[in-house]
Amino acid sequence: MSSPSSSIAWFARVTAARGPAYARLDGDTLVLLDHAPWASPRETGERMALQDAKLLVPCLPSKIICVGLNYALHVAESQTASVAPEEPMLFFKPPSALVAVGEPIVLPHGVGRVDHEVEMALVVGTRLHRATPDEARAALFGVTALNDVSARVLQKKDGQWGRAKGFDTFCPLGPGIARGLDPDALGLRARVNGTLRQDGNTRDLLVKSADLLAFVSRVMTLEPGDVLSTGTPAGIGPLVPGDVVEIEVDGVGKLANPVVAEA
Numbered sequence: 001m002s003s004p005s006s007s008i009a010w011f012a013r014v015t016a017a018r019g020p021a022y023a024r025l026d027g028d029t030l031v032l033l034d035h036a037p038w039a040s041p042r043e044t045g046e047r048m049a050l051q052d053a054k055l056l057v058p059c060l061p062s063k064i065i066c067v068g069l070n071y072a073l074h075v076a077e078s079q080t081a082s083v084a085p086e087e088p089m090l091f092f093k094p095p096s097a098l099v100a101v102g103e104p105i106v107l108p109h110g111v112g113r114v115d116h117e118v119e120m121a122l123v124v125g126t127r128l129h130r131a132t133p134d135e136a137r138a139a140l141f142g143v144t145a146l147n148d149v150s151a152r153v154l155q156k157k158d159g160q161w162g163r164a165k166g167f168d169t170f171c172p173l174g175p176g177i178a179r180g181l182d183p184d185a186l187g188l189r190a191r192v193n194g195t196l197r198q199d200g201n202t203r204d205l206l207v208k209s210a211d212l213l214a215f216v217s218r219v220m221t222l223e224p225g226d227v228l229s230t231g232t233p234a235g236i237g238p239l240v241p242g243d244v245v246e247i248e249v250d251g252v253g254k255l256a257n258p259v260v261a262e263a
Contacts, residue, residue: 070231200233
């Protein structure tokens with residue numbers, strides 16, 4: 001993984017001698033922290049080269065909330081709706097679906113077509129409850145990349161999305177969290193085996209980031225470390241065993257995962 005731009009702050013979770021730890025990137029070196037970066041951490045004095053680090057999922061959310069049909073061109077290609085919803089359409093992925101960069105996406109037997117979906121995800125830094133958009137904007141810690149892996153046949157069959165979106169390994173997240181970016185002006189892309197499939201920008205979000213956070217906070221309390229994924233642009237496509245899917249959000253880095261069949 002190449003180093004993110006030095007113009008932003010970038011954080012990760014890594015495997016360290018004392019166990020999983022948060023870290024801040026300084027050049028090409030990760031500086032380990034004693035707490036999550038939104039929890040007023042101190043540096044521990046431990047350092048490791050980014051290229052040598054085993055990156056874990058960048059946060060441990062109590063919940064992963066996702067937004068469906070939040071780009072007009074994706075609505076047009078969708079098999080589940082013909083028009084954009086009047087309000088944000090929310091669904092969940094369980095934390096058990098999380099995998100880090102480099103870990104496999106496992107395709108379960110008998111589920112039919114499984115798609116990739118590149119998304120920009122928001123990471124909450126401060127507790128949010130019935131927030132205004134301005135309060136939500138202030139509570140945002142940073143952004144990361146999320147692959148909303150989806151069993152398309154089951155999604156259509158069930159009429160609700162919990163099973164289709166919730167299989168183990170169906171939520172690659174990372175590689176890190178970028179702080180200081182404008183979440184509503186970021187390019188995002190998906191490639192499969194090096195071929196570009198999705199190429200969008202968060203400026204095309206139908207509901208913008210702060211409004212999404214505020215909307216969700218009026219439904220449920222958001223805690224530090226929670227993740228809100230903002231939807232996918234057009235170009236979703238199927239995955240098969242042997243593929244390598246790579247998603248990228250500007251300033252965050254590339255999240256690459258191999259695709260394997262269930263053993």
